[in-house]
Amino acid sequence: MNFLRKVPLPRTSNVFSRPVFRSFSSGIDASKMTTTLTTQTKERIPKEDLKFGQSFSDHMLEIDWEMKDGWGAPRIVPYGNMSISPAASVFHYALECFEGMKAYKDADNNIRMFRPDKNMQRLNSSASRLSLPAVDEDQFLECIKKLLVVDKSWIPEGQGYSLYIRPTLISTHPYIGVAAAQNARLFVICSPVGPYYPGGFAPVKLLADPANTRAWPGGTGDTKIGGNYAMGIGPGQDAIKKGYAQCLWLFGDDLQVTEVGTMNQFWFWKNKETGRPELVTAPLDGTILPGVTRDSILKLCRSFGEFDVTERQYTLHEVMDACTEGRMIEAFGAGTAAIVAPVNGFTYLGQDFNVPLDSDDPSAMAGKLTMRMADTIQGIQYGEIPHEWSVVVPEN
Amino acid sequence: MNFLRKVPLPRTSNVFSRPVFRSFSSGIDASKMTTTLTTQTKERIPKEDLKFGQSFSDHMLEIDWEMKDGWGAPRIVPYGNMSISPAASVFHYALECFEGMKAYKDADNNIRMFRPDKNMQRLNSSASRLSLPAVDEDQFLECIKKLLVVDKSWIPEGQGYSLYIRPTLISTHPYIGVAAAQNARLFVICSPVGPYYPGGFAPVKLLADPANTRAWPGGTGDTKIGGNYAMGIGPGQDAIKKGYAQCLWLFGDDLQVTEVGTMNQFWFWKNKETGRPELVTAPLDGTILPGVTRDSILKLCRSFGEFDVTERQYTLHEVMDACTEGRMIEAFGAGTAAIVAPVNGFTYLGQDFNVPLDSDDPSAMAGKLTMRMADTIQGIQYGEIPHEWSVVVPEN
Numbered sequence: 011m012n013f014l015r016k017v018p019l020p021r022t023s024n025v026f027s028r029p030v031f032r033s034f035s036s037g038i039d040a041s042k043m044t045t046t047l048t049t050q051t052k053e054r055i056p057k058e059d060l061k062f063g064q065s066f067s068d069h070m071l072e073i074d075w076e077m078k079d080g081w082g083a084p085r086i087v088p089y090g091n092m093s094i095s096p097a098a099s100v101f102h103y104a105l106e107c108f109e110g111m112k113a114y115k116d117a118d119n120n121i122r123m124f125r126p127d128k129n130m131q132r133l134n135s136s137a138s139r140l141s142l143p144a145v146d147e148d149q150f151l152e153c154i155k156k157l158l159v160v161d162k163s164w165i166p167e168g169q170g171y172s173l174y175i176r177p178t179l180i181s182t183h184p185y186i187g188v189a190a191a192q193n194a195r196l197f198v199i200c201s202p203v204g205p206y207y208p209g210g211f212a213p214v215k216l217l218a219d220p221a222n223t224r225a226w227p228g229g230t231g232d233t234k235i236g237g238n239y240a241m242g243i244g245p246g247q248d249a250i251k252k253g254y255a256q257c258l259w260l261f262g263d264d265l266q267v268t269e270v271g272t273m274n275q276f277w278f279w280k281n282k283e284t285g286r287p288e289l290v291t292a293p294l295d296g297t298i299l300p301g302v303t304r305d306s307i308l309k310l311c312r313s314f315g316e317f318d319v320t321e322r323q324y325t326l327h328e329v330m331d332a333c334t335e336g337r338m339i340e341a342f343g344a345g346t347a348a349i350v351a352p353v354n355g356f357t358y359l360g361q362d363f364n365v366p367l368d369s370d371d372p373s374a375m376a377g378k379l380t381m382r383m384a385d386t387i388q389g390i391q392y393g394e395i396p397h398e399w400s401v402v403v404p405e406n
Numbered sequence: 407m408n409f410l411r412k413v414p415l416p417r418t419s420n421v422f423s424r425p426v427f428r429s430f431s432s433g434i435d436a437s438k439m440t441t442t443l444t445t446q447t448k449e450r451i452p453k454e455d456l457k458f459g460q461s462f463s464d465h466m467l468e469i470d471w472e473m474k475d476g477w478g479a480p481r482i483v484p485y486g487n488m489s490i491s492p493a494a495s496v497f498h499y500a501l502e503c504f505e506g507m508k509a510y511k512d513a514d515n516n517i518r519m520f521r522p523d524k525n526m527q528r529l530n531s532s533a534s535r536l537s538l539p540a541v542d543e544d545q546f547l548e549c550i551k552k553l554l555v556v557d558k559s560w561i562p563e564g565q566g567y568s569l570y571i572r573p574t575l576i577s578t579h580p581y582i583g584v585a586a587a588q589n590a591r592l593f594v595i596c597s598p599v600g601p602y603y604p605g606g607f608a609p610v611k612l613l614a615d616p617a618n619t620r621a622w623p624g625g626t627g628d629t630k631i632g633g634n635y636a637m638g639i640g641p642g643q644d645a646i647k648k649g650y651a652q653c654l655w656l657f658g659d660d661l662q663v664t665e666v667g668t669m670n671q672f673w674f675w676k677n678k679e680t681g682r683p684e685l686v687t688a689p690l691d692g693t694i695l696p697g698v699t700r701d702s703i704l705k706l707c708r709s710f711g712e713f714d715v716t717e718r719q720y721t722l723h724e725v726m727d728a729c730t731e732g733r734m735i736e737a738f739g740a741g742t743a744a745i746v747a748p749v750n751g752f753t754y755l756g757q758d759f760n761v762p763l764d765s766d767d768p769s770a771m772a773g774k775l776t777m778r779m780a781d782t783i784q785g786i787q788y789g790e791i792p793h794e795w796s797v798v799v800p801e802n
Contacts, residue, residue, distance in 0.1 A: 063493070063582035070492060091489040095597050096466060097459070101576050103639065104632030141640045174580055181498050186459035186572055186597065188635050188668050190643055199492050201582065223625055228619030230637050237633020238499030239584050243499065244537045247586055272584050291507050309432035 011314045019028045026085045036080035038145060038196075039074060040152035045160065048088035057166040060204040062347065067164035067173065069159045071198040073150075074098045074182070075143045081196075082199040086160055089199065095184035096192075105181035105191050107136035112172040113158050113200075113403070115165045116393035121158050121403040126151055128302045133177060136233040142179055150177075154198055159381035161200055162405070169392065172204025174347075177292070182265075206348040211375035213354035213367055214255030216270055218326055219245055224268055224297075225261040231268075231297040238299075239272065246271060256343070258326075258356055261297060265326040268292050273343035273351060274304040277329060278379050280337040281318065287339060288318040289379070296324065303344040306399065307383055326358060333363040340377025341365045350383050352376035409499040432476030434541060434592075435531040436548035441556065444484035454564040456600040458743065463560035463569065467553045470578070471539045477592075480549045482556055485595065491580035494589075501587050501631040502516060505544060506742045508568040509554050509596075509799070511561045511703035512789035514573055516552050520787045522547055529573060534631040537586035538575055546573075550594055551799045556802070557596055560660045565788065566601025570743075588784035591594040602744040607771035607780075609750035610651030612666060614722055615641055618756070620664060620693075627664075634695075635668065652739070654722075654752055657693060661722040664688050669739035670700040671749060673725060674713075674775050676733040683713040683735060683751040685775070686720055695730075699740040702795065703779055722754060729759040736773025737761045746779050748772035 048068045055065050066089050073084045081403045099105045109129040114122045130147035137144060154175065158165070163171040177198045183193030222245040225231020230238060242257065249257045256271030269275055274291060281288040289311050292298045332338040343351040352375065355364045368374035376384070389395035393402070444464045451461050464487050469480045495501050505525040506630045510518045526543035533540060550571065554561070577587030618641040621627020626634060638653065645653045652667030665671055670687060677684040685707050689693050693711040707715045728734040739747040748771065751760045764770035772780070785791035789798070 062619050066493060089492075093487040093489050095487055096485075096574070096593055097462060097572075097597075100497060101574055102504050102572070102632060103635035104502060105636055105639070106497055106500060108498050139640060140636055141643055169771055174582075176493075176498070178492070178497055186570075186595075188639060188642070190639055197492055199582075201493075221622030223622050225626070226619055226622040229622065231616060235633075236498060237631075237636050239499035240501055240536055240631060240633050243501070243584060243586055245536060246584070247537055312516055 013014070015086050028134070031081065036082075038081045038149040038153065039082065040084060040149045040156065042083040043153060043156055044083055045086040045156075046088065047160070048090075054087075057168070057171060057202070057204060060202055061167065062203050063174065063373060064199050065200065065201060067161040067163075067200040069157060070200075071153055071159050073153070073196040075194040075196065077192040081143070081146070086157055089330070092183055092195070092197070095188050097184040098180075098182045098191075099169050099185060099191055100180040102183065102186055103188055104237045104240070105140050105142060107133065107140060107142065107177065107234055108176060108178040108236070109133050109234060111175040111177070112203075112346060112391070113165050113175060114393075115167050118393075119241065120393065121162060121165060121404060122391065122393055123155075123401045125302050125306065126154070126401060128305065129177070132234060132300060132302075134181065136235050137179055139230055140234045140235060142181065142194055144325045145179070145196060150196070157198055157200070158403055159405050164200060164202050165314060169388065172203055174203045176201070190364045206351075209252070211352050213352040213375055214355040215253070216256050216258040216353055217249040217252060217254035218258040218260060218356050218358035219249070220260055220265065221245070222259070223261055224259070226261065227296055229297065229382050232294065232300060242272070254357065260326060260336050266292070266323050267326050267329060268297055269299065270343040270353070273345035273348070274299065274301045275341070276307065276341055277332070277341045278330040278339045278377065280339065282331070282335075282337065284318070286318055288320055289318045290322065290324055293321040301345060303346055303349060303387070306387055307344055307350075310383065310386055330358065330363055333365060338365055339369075340367060340380055341375070342380040342383070344383075349359050350376075352380045420514070431480060432478075434480065434545040434549065436480060436545045436552065438479040439549060439552055439612060440479055441482040441552075441685045442484065443556070445609065448485075451598070453567060453598070453600060456562065456598055456665075457717070458599050459570065459597050461597060463557040463596040463598065465557050466596075467549055469549065469592040471590040471592065473588040474746055476736055477539070477542075477753050482553055487523075488593070490528065490578055490590070493580040493582050494576075494578045495581060495585075495587055496576040496578065499577075500631070500633045500636070501536050501538060502575065503529065503536060503538065503630055504572060504574040504632070504658055505529050505630060507571040508787070509561050509571060509572070510568050510787050510789075511563050514789075516638060516789065517558060517561060517747060517789065518789050520549075520801060521574045521698050521702065522550070523798060524701065525573070527696075528696060532631050535629045537721065538590055539575065541549045541575070541592060546592070551674055553596070554799055555801050560596060560598050562598050562600065565784065568599055569599045570599045571690060571702045572597070587632055602747075607748050609748040609771055609775070611649070612652050612654040612749055613645040613648060613650035614654040614752050614754040615645070615654060616656055617641070618653065618655075618663065620656070623692055625685040626694060628690065630695060635757070637663055638668070650753065662688070662719050663722050663725060664693055665695065666739040669741035669744070670695065670697045671727070671739055672703065673737045673738070674735040674773065675728040676735065678724070678731075678733065680714070680728070683714060685715045686715055689717040689719060691719065697741060698744055699745060699783070701785055703740055706779065706782055726754065726759055729761060734761055736763060736776055738773070738776040738779070740779075746772075746776050771779065
């Protein structure tokens with residue numbers, strides 16, 4: 011039997027190459043869209059009081075799918091509750107995946123999106139992992155753009171303000187056998203949001219958590235599915251109770267660092283061997299969410315050509331060593347909600363480690379690279395820095 | 407830093423000892439139950455045509471919870487769709503857990519349940535892992551019993567027939583931040599089901615899957631939460647396409663066997679060292695669902711005192727060796743739906759392994775121990791074998 015032994019689990023990312031299940035029946039057709047406008051616009055929260063994800067715009071987008079006939083006509087309807095069978099497998103087996111995107115209003119009153127094609131691709135990767143139907147990426151994006159035009163007045167103006175867009179795909183199949191969905195609903199809701207850091211950057215401390223594992227080889231960590239988030243809520247709460255902002259997720263006995271909270275994690279340090287500054291993040295090895303912000307930071311930093319940029323598996327021991335040996339320059343999480351979230355320290359098994367913000371400016375609340383990333387990406391998002399990543403939504 | 411290195415992830419089951427979050431506000435109070443009977447009973451499917459989980463009884467149970475006031479009054483209402491916010495975090499972050507139980511009609515027309523206290527305990531363990539509210543176990547069970555009395559006519563009569571009961575707890579909190587739920591709904595739906603093997607046992611072949619991993623230390627494999635099931639549906643479909651009934655789940659480079667499909671897995675073999683017959687299953691180490699059927703089989707077999715009964719981590723290599731060395735006696739999966747599911751072979755990396763059914767009877771469709779377990783547990787469930795595990799539901 012020896013030839014059968016020791017087959018290591020595959021640990022490669024296939025998130026953008028995984029074959030997706032394509033229905034042989036109707037695809038999504040944006041031209042079939044129907045629109046039912048609300049008769050009573052909701053009360054608007056003053057933009058200074060907006061809180062992430064708690065209030066929603068006037069309308070939502072819904073597209074139903076069923077195995078035999080494929081996707082139905084997209085419909086924009088007033089935001090409101092959905093009527094769903096208690097047997098729908100979304101409630102039982104977490105057949106659900108989602109995306110997080112934003113719409114921005116630029117200085118010329120255009121609606122802009124940021125790399126929306128990446129979200130469409132990832133949605134299909136997630137759907138495929140759950141045997142949920144594939145989405146016609148261009149057509150679905152077209153439908154989202156129509157929703158944004160209808161709810162344009164809900165996109166708050168100003169730097170840092172945006173309309174958070176939440177595409178969600180759920181199984182509505184009323185069957186409690188553990189099986190692939192034969193009915194599904196794709197819907198999009200929108201939540202007006204203010205700057206992640208209304209008073210300027212607020213660096214956070216992390217709790218490195220050896221007890222809970224976010225994702226593993228042969229699992230689902232490289233997809234944006236509900237089950238990846240459920241497991242982190244309890245440990246995240248515990249971290250907050252202990253005075254930390256987030257969990258720093260670890261993997262394996264050698265304490266590989268994977269992600270932070272619901273973000274990708276970056277460290278900017280002087281490499282122990284080369285002595286050169288290096289930006290490090292975990293690779294897309296199947297356990298890491300392929301973040302759009304992560305990808306944007308890597309591409310921007312590589313285009314700078316000023317320091318090394320490395321995607322590789324690395325351990326908390328390396329991070330701790332960089333801190334104690336004075337090689338750590340700065341660190342941040344990266345995601346759609348915050349763009350970048352500066353980190354000024356972490357604790358592991360009761361031992362505290364400080365991470366510098368800006369060694370030249372004791373009053374700085376974020377490191378130089380962290381701020382540069384925030385400024386550059388935000389500049390692109392609001393159309394102030396011309397870039398192919400920013401897409402203007404046509405309004406007629 | 408050396409003292410910080412190599413802290414192995416904990417791999418211990420805490421499923422029945424995990425502290426549960428208890429609301430300081432109202433608990434579930436069965437005496438506050440309201441009942442709204444349907445005005446139009448559903449069409450009944452002839453019991454020979456019943457399929458698992460596709461048709462449901464006339465009524466359902468709903469109990470709403472919110473952070474401040476705790477649990478509301480339980481209500482029995484006609485079975486029907488639920489109206490839920492599209493922002494409810496059950497749709498986004500899989501904040502959902504469930505149980506699987508059955509009600510049986512005995513020869514005296516009593517309603518019986520099987521070890522329902524175990525399901526109530528496990529529901530709280532799952533809820534706790536997701537920071538969902540704890541359920542008052544006795545009171546919730548009381549509510550379920552009232553539902554069974556209302557829908558007694560939906561419990562099909564006869565050996566192997568039952569009413570499958572699906573308690574489900576979901577977050578209804580309309581907030582798309584990744585956070586603990588502040589609103590939740592506990593509901594119960596019931597599906598009349600026939601024998602798992604209407605034509606007698608049908609042994610199955612398994613596909614040992616080295617590519618997908620069901621659960622991981624520091625994960626959620628010991629709870630009955632939606633996210634544990636979503637990941638297995640695609641691989642399960644692939645197995646079926648290749649001619650297998652289920653995936654045999656493996657863990658780690660040494661190919662530890664964990665579960666099969668959505669069941670616990672048992673092997674009955676002659677132990678390599680002792681030569682004695684031994685029933686082996688994976689231990690409750692945090693990656694294994696603590697099945698009620700699993701626990702019942704272990705307790706019954708230990709009470710027999712006829713062979714060794716072992717819960718330990720074991721590898722596929724041991725299983726393959728037992729097959730090729732003629733030591734394998736029989737094997738089965740175990741769960742609420744099937745009680746036991748006989749296995750007559752598996753394939754690993756293209757190599758087929760046969761598992762005997764009954765070496766004394768070439769026409770047998772299940773092994774002697776498999777059949778004995780089915781007969782004994784079913785006998786207890788229908789009240790034919792007097793046992794404390796079978797609970798008669800009072801009807802007035």
